Amino acid sequence: MINEQDIRNAHILIVDDLQINVLLLKDMLTEADYKHIDSTMDPFAVVELHRANKYDLILLDLQMPAMDGFEVMKQLKKIAANDYLPILVITAQPDHKLRALTAGAKDFIAKPFDIIEVNTRIRNMLEVRLLYKELDNYNQQLEKTVRERTAELRDSEARYRSLIELASDWYWEQDEKGNFTRTFGPVQQMLGIENGSLNSASDDASLIGWNEVQRKELQAKITARQPFLDFIFSRINDDGSQQQYQVSGEPIFNQSARFIGYRGFGVELTTSPIVTEMGR
Known part of the structure; x- marks a missing residue:
């Protein structure tokens, strides 16, 4: 089961081209006792950062120059086609919310920030993300166990055949x-x-x-x-x-x-x- 410590130890990435927004979100997360917080103002760096760190949550601004948040999500999908994308978009435009959810975002934060809303949405998303990871780990372990048991059964059948042939x-x-x-x-x-x-x-x-x-x-x-x-x-x-x-x-x-x-x-x-x- 997911506990409070698991949530506080989650890896979070902040993506925003405005430094003031990055600092504000960092302060909010630090105040809420989150331990692992990364940030970047370069949207082109997001894919490689996520590839290297497998973030539990990405706080992604939609409106950025050169590459907006929609394009970032499109690029992220290419490296996580069968994975859960933990993206919480940041937008000041209500009409972008539905488009963002369709593009792959799991939730959104409205500007200007409301501290209670931000903390609530971040916590909820992290809990879902960590449960998803736990389920994925369980499935991998189950597949490994099945492979091991199948190998054991094959070995057992081979031994049985040998004994039958000898006896x-x-x-x-x-x-x-x-x-x-x-x-x-x-x-x-x-x-x-x-x-x-x-x-x-x-x-x-x-x-x-x-x-x-x-x-x-x-x-x-x-x-x-x-x-x-x-x-x-x-x-x-x-x-x-x-x-x-x-x-x-x-x-x-x-x-x-x-x-x-x-x-x-x-x-x-x-x-x-x-x-x-x-x-x-």
Whole structure:
């Protein structure tokens, strides 16, 4: 939150081509206990001064020779296109007020100066400006935190993938219909499934050879959206050899608690030929 000390420590720039006005405003600000007050009677110097010091408030006279306050605001906008311009214009002409606000000024002070009005408008503008800076700092910190967390998540995912690769032959994810959506390792090639799924109930030729009892048991678990651990899944190949896989999986739900699929990992166990009575 903005406190009184923050306001008094704000950086203020006075821009007026008349020295008497500069001195008068300086005295008023000093009397009000503002600590950091700069001034210039050269409107061409304002842009570089603001670029260097990032003033919290610029008290800007509109009527100046060579370059008036409107042109100064135009130049300032070029270096602060996405920033809050803390400009409080000074004018003796009421018809300039609307034009000044349209040009980018946030408020105005009328000449001749009224001490109470000047102090009130300056304080109000500084409070808004400092709150804006605080919000901007917060947003920058939030963006930094998000970047750091994103990097941490990527590192964590990379470590997780490495562990999965070391601990298993493949990792898989399926959608709510049982179709593979994400795999690490040659999952479908190893299982001999090109477009189907482990729990598919179709008559696709790629499912021929799978142990029907195991397939139905696994299908029942997935239909009931149950987790399974070290489930043995096997098939007999065309050459008579048997392949066995050990798979584990868990259901996935979104933030609305809607089921969206499964994920898990598995390993291929030893492949062995089928021994028949005639082969003994």
